[in-house]
Amino acid sequence: MDNEVNLLIKTLPKFLYEILTKHKNLDNLIEIVLDYGRSPEARFTNHSEVFFDYEITENHIDLVRENLEFMPDNRAGIQRTLHRISAIRNRENKIIGLTMRVGRLIDGTINIIDDIVKKSESILFLGPPGVGKTTMLREVSKFLADKMHKRVIIVDTSNEIGGDGDIPHPAIGTARRMQVTSPSMQHSVMIEAVENHMPEVIVIDEIGTIEDAKAARTIAERGVQLIGTAHGMDLNNLILNPTLSDLVGGIESVTLGDEEAKKRNTQKTILERKSQPTFNNLVEIKGFNHVLIHENLDVVVDRLLRGMPIKPIERKINSNGVIDEMKNKSYKSEKNNFEPRLVEDEHVNLKEKIISIYPYGVNKGKLDSASKEIGLNISITNNYTDSEFIVTTKNFYKKRTKFLIDAHKNNIPVYVIRKNTLNQIVSLLSTIKKQQIQSIEKSDPAIAEAETLAIELTNSHDHSKLELSPQSSYIRKLQHNIADKYGLTSSSKNHGKSRRVVYFKN
Numbered sequence: 001m002d003n004e005v006n007l008l009i010k011t012l013p014k015f016l017y018e019i020l021t022k023h024k025n026l027d028n029l030i031e032i033v034l035d036y037g038r039s040p041e042a043r044f045t046n047h048s049e050v051f052f053d054y055e056i057t058e059n060h061i062d063l064v065r066e067n068l069e070f071m072p073d074n075r076a077g078i079q080r081t082l083h084r085i086s087a088i089r090n091r092e093n094k095i096i097g098l099t100m101r102v103g104r105l106i107d108g109t110i111n112i113i114d115d116i117v118k119k120s121e122s123i124l125f126l127g128p129p130g131v132g133k134t135t136m137l138r139e140v141s142k143f144l145a146d147k148m149h150k151r152v153i154i155v156d157t158s159n160e161i162g163g164d165g166d167i168p169h170p171a172i173g174t175a176r177r178m179q180v181t182s183p184s185m186q187h188s189v190m191i192e193a194v195e196n197h198m199p200e201v202i203v204i205d206e207i208g209t210i211e212d213a214k215a216a217r218t219i220a221e222r223g224v225q226l227i228g229t230a231h232g233m234d235l236n237n238l239i240l241n242p243t244l245s246d247l248v249g250g251i252e253s254v255t256l257g258d259e260e261a262k263k264r265n266t267q268k269t270i271l272e273r274k275s276q277p278t279f280n281n282l283v284e285i286k287g288f289n290h291v292l293i294h295e296n297l298d299v300v301v302d303r304l305l306r307g308m309p310i311k312p313i314e315r316k317i318n319s320n321g322v323i324d325e326m327k328n329k330s331y332k333s334e335k336n337n338f339e340p341r342l343v344e345d346e347h348v349n350l351k352e353k354i355i356s357i358y359p360y361g362v363n364k365g366k367l368d369s370a371s372k373e374i375g376l377n378i379s380i381t382n383n384y385t386d387s388e389f390i391v392t393t394k395n396f397y398k399k400r401t402k403f404l405i406d407a408h409k410n411n412i413p414v415y416v417i418r419k420n421t422l423n424q425i426v427s428l429l430s431t432i433k434k435q436q437i438q439s440i441e442k443s444d445p446a447i448a449e450a451e452t453l454a455i456e457l458t459n460s461h462d463h464s465k466l467e468l469s470p471q472s473s474y475i476r477k478l479q480h481n482i483a484d485k486y487g488l489t490s491s492s493k494n495h496g497k498s499r500r501v502v503y504f505k506n
Contacts, residue, residue, distance in 0.1 A: 020032075134205055282300075476501050
């Protein structure tokens with residue numbers, strides 16, 4: 001590493017080279033700025049130093065650039081290093097400024113997210129410039145190629161990931177690298193990589209245009225794992241970015257009916273996700289040792305658009321090198337005021353039960369996202385005869401096709417929604433979930449016991465009260481409701497695990 005930094009500062013004017021080689025903070029050097037007519041500046045991790053005793057001349061800039069070859073994007077590099085030199089030109093196309101960024105191989109950056117990388121799902125790294133996205137991307141590429149033995153292709157615009165020159169830097173391991181002549185060609189090379197080289201993983205740095213976003217979606221839909229980066233402060237920022245919002249499923253405006261808008265306590269016009277996100281996971285890089293991880297990105301985006309709280313996994317590496325994880329951090333979007341009340345079922349648990357559904361004219365991706373959002377375990381069947389329910393839209397139902405007629409003949413319930421939107425599907429599945437809970441409640445032995453004893457006490461001439469077996473507070477509440485149903489008085493007695501309901505005859 002020392003040798004590589006030396007290769008960069010060797011290109012500098014002699015006075016600046018001598019200052020930096022003796023600098024005690026050289027290990028934390030981030031970049032060097034040379035502007036014609038100004039004093040040179042060295043930027044370190046926590047501060048900057050301007051060397052006011054010197055002024056950059058045309059000769060100084062010519063000295064640096066004489067061994068560099070700048071591409072159309074005004075970037076250049078040094079052979080077999082990770083450094084990046086960017087040029088500023090005047091109106092006559094003459095270079096009058098240089099930004100010389102130090103490229104470093106930092107081992108261990110993947111440790112904070114290694115479990116996410118091992119899932120073999122697509123990951124988007126999000127953060128502002130200079131926060132360490134490319135550094136992390138290099139190590140992820142090497143890990144996937146060398147440790148997980150995958151066929152990895154890096155689409156390397158400006159040679160920033162694999163370094164300058166035709167032989168890639170060891171930082172990317174055995175991953176292969178396709179160079180891109182200009183940022184405007186990045187999306188074309190991305191597609192070429194998939195069509196020509198049979199990769200299992202595609203790595204892209206700086207997805208920045210609509211064409212890049214479309215190419216990324218095409219790659220993901222072909223079953224290739226995608227690892228990429230984009231500029232942005234946080235997920236909210238990305239959702240509202242018209243150029244890149246397709247990476248998280250795209251956003252569209254939907255108009256609700258008066259009754260639905262009133263029910264949600266929101267405006268009639270709301271935002272909704274158009275399709276499945278290109279990436280399964282998003283990692284917000286807040287600093288070199290600080291990340292927020294969003295898994296199941298489709299569900300996360302849907303909750304943000306509804307103004308509901310989300311709970312990313314927050315991780316930090318402390319001063320001892322240990323990863324601290326805070327799972328309870330939550331925040332919600334400020335764009336919507338709709339925040340439905342989430343109720344945790346104390347007794348009834350549907351996680352064990354799988355409900356089979358056949359979608360007819362309904363988007364499977366939206367159906368899957370809606371089920372995750374409300375916590376309903378569903379299986380989307382390929383044969384309607386294997387399903388418990390059929391879900392279709394009003395337009396399809398009106399056609400009364402042979403399929404729907406056969407479904408009715410086979411006594412398979414058909415649920416009809418007005419439109420094929422996520423909001424409608426969430427509302428439907430919430431109804432189905434409620435029905436399932438009620439069904440489980442009715443079949444619960446404790447509920448059956450309450451019904452039997454309530455009837456017995458109502459018809460009895462020998463008893464004025466009957467005690468039920470101890471139950472949880474949730475079941476006791478249902479048992480009190482049964483007492484009301486039969487015109488009985490009820491109360492609870494004892495404490496803790498012995499607490500039970502007692503029925504009294506009026």
